[in-house]
Amino acid sequence: MKVQIVKDILSANEQIAQENRRLFDEKGVFVLNIMAAPGAGKTSLIERTIEPLRGRLRIGVIEGDVASSIDADRIARLGIPAVQINTGGACHLDANMVCVALPRLPLDETDLLFIENVGNLICPTNFALGEHLKVIVASSPEGDDKPYKYPGMFSVVDVLVLNKVDLLPLLQFDLDYFRRGVEALNPDVAFFPMSCKTGEGVQEWIDWLVERCRAG
Amino acid sequence: MKVQIVKDILSANEQIAQENRRLFDEKGVFVLNIMAAPGAGKTSLIERTIEPLRGRLRIGVIEGDVASSIDADRIARLGIPAVQINTGGACHLDANMVCVALPRLPLDETDLLFIENVGNLICPTNFALGEHLKVIVASSPEGDDKPYKYPGMFSVVDVLVLNKVDLLPLLQFDLDYFRRGVEALNPDVAFFPMSCKTGEGVQEWIDWLVERCRAG
Numbered sequence: 001m002k003v004q005i006v007k008d009i010l011s012a013n014e015q016i017a018q019e020n021r022r023l024f025d026e027k028g029v030f031v032l033n034i035m036a037a038p039g040a041g042k043t044s045l046i047e048r049t050i051e052p053l054r055g056r057l058r059i060g061v062i063e064g065d066v067a068s069s070i071d072a073d074r075i076a077r078l079g080i081p082a083v084q085i086n087t088g089g090a091c092h093l094d095a096n097m098v099c100v101a102l103p104r105l106p107l108d109e110t111d112l113l114f115i116e117n118v119g120n121l122i123c124p125t126n127f128a129l130g131e132h133l134k135v136i137v138a139s140s141p142e143g144d145d146k147p148y149k150y151p152g153m154f155s156v157v158d159v160l161v162l163n164k165v166d167l168l169p170l171l172q173f174d175l176d177y178f179r180r181g182v183e184a185l186n187p188d189v190a191f192f193p194m195s196c197k198t199g200e201g202v203q204e205w206i207d208w209l210v211e212r213c214r215a216g
Numbered sequence: 217m218k219v220q221i222v223k224d225i226l227s228a229n230e231q232i233a234q235e236n237r238r239l240f241d242e243k244g245v246f247v248l249n250i251m252a253a254p255g256a257g258k259t260s261l262i263e264r265t266i267e268p269l270r271g272r273l274r275i276g277v278i279e280g281d282v283a284s285s286i287d288a289d290r291i292a293r294l295g296i297p298a299v300q301i302n303t304g305g306a307c308h309l310d311a312n313m314v315c316v317a318l319p320r321l322p323l324d325e326t327d328l329l330f331i332e333n334v335g336n337l338i339c340p341t342n343f344a345l346g347e348h349l350k351v352i353v354a355s356s357p358e359g360d361d362k363p364y365k366y367p368g369m370f371s372v373v374d375v376l377v378l379n380k381v382d383l384l385p386l387l388q389f390d391l392d393y394f395r396r397g398v399e400a401l402n403p404d405v406a407f408f409p410m411s412c413k414t415g416e417g418v419q420e421w422i423d424w425l426v427e428r429c430r431a432g
Contacts, residue, residue, distance in 0.1 A: 037253050037254040037255065037335065038253040038337050038358055038362060038365070038366065039253065039355075039357065039358025039359045039362060065365050066338060066365060066366055066367070066368065067364065067365060067366075067367050068361070068364045068365050070361050070364060070365065089338075089368060091307065091336070091338040091339050118338070119253065119337065119365070119366075120307070120336060120337070120338060120339075121254050121335065121336070122282060122305075122307040122334070122336060122339075123307050123336075123338075123339065139255075139357065141255060141355065141357035141380065141383070142254055142255025143255045145284070145286050146254060146255060148283065148284045148286060149254070149281050149282060149283060149284050149286065149335070150254065150282055150283075150335075151282070151283050152282065152305060164357065167357070167383065167386065170383065170386070
């Protein structure tokens with residue numbers, strides 16, 4: 001009986017996610033679900049992506065956090081439409097939260113929508129939001145063992161950004177060990193080493209994203 | 217009806233946590249529940265605490281991870297009894313997982329037990345394990361806004377370690393902003409800025425912990 005309840009919740013989420021996806025496709029909005037541990041640099045990645053695409057693609061952002069509007073405020077300061085979802089304790093976004101937030105965005109004038117999930121390497125894995133791409137932002141100070149410890153999320157993502165590579169010389173981070181862990185779980189993932197602080201690696205990500213976004 | 221189910225689960229956990237606690241008190245074991253975001257340095261903190269206490273307090277460790285035995289292997293290499301719990305996807309330890317792991321530790325010869333929770337700043341907040349102290353390890357690369365974004369955990373802990381302070385000169389981390397966020401939620405928390413890499417701040421933590429452990 002308990003299993004049945006869990007199954008119903010999951011399939012309800014899947015159903016709403018599919019409705020979100022239909023709306024995105026109808027409006028021609030390409031959608032990314034950005035996931036990461038707390039403080040890995042999800043908002044910094046979005047900020048870094050906004051600047052080079054200004055005038056090329058129209059961007060919108062949904063920010064998910066347990067509390068505060070810190071992240072949506074950062075995005076709004078760039079003149080980009082941003083909606084903050086506060087989950088009030090919940091450890092992930094779900095499709096219904098996104099569905100409720102959508103009317104507050106100008107979807108007819110949006111080409112690319114970032115949904116920044118709650119900082120959590122586990123729970124968001126199982127909740128589709130209607131996105132076209134799942135992105136994980138790992139960061140080098142978290143250590144090279146994260147694919148081995150959090151295989152669920154590393155397995156399901158389409159894109160892996162390794163942020164804060166400017167700190168690598170100061171850390172004991174074995175990039176080969178990290179990559180072997182990722183490849184064993186997800187050999188086809190698109191991998192972008194990057195520093196959102198210095199800008200290193202950002203251009204490769206932008207070029208790839210523009211191509212994927214145009215392919216739909 | 218759904219609320220009722222959730223309530224039963226929580227009180228079942230609370231009941232087992234109290235049984236764990238009774239066992240710890242009977243055996244004279246002082247227990248810490250170490251929580252943090254992925255890669256903040258929970259295992260490094262335990263490693264750094266083991267060395268100066270060698271010969272003074274008998275230590276045991278329970279390691280919680282979604283997958284892998286990387287952390288228990290690190291502790292076992294120091295000659296310390298360590299048990300790895302793999303949650304197989306679950307995003308936090310609960311009191312029953314700890315209860316099941318306890319017979320594999322020499323509790324009669326243990327003064328101090330570290331339970332390292334799954335890397336997650338949200339879900340472990342609500343699950344008591346029977347511990348005497350809740351500890352959060354924050355790390356400076358995660359950013360100074362974490363108390364504002366994850367108020368639940370910052371509110372309930374007894375101890376806050378801010379790890380990786382050796383990286384502070386390279387980061388845009390406003391320590392006053394961070395501390396104001398913590399103080400608004402939890403004015404009585406014991407605060408230890410630290411670098412588990414360089415050893416800075418470790419001695420203050422050791423002195424405080426030995427005193428608390430002896431006070432019981």
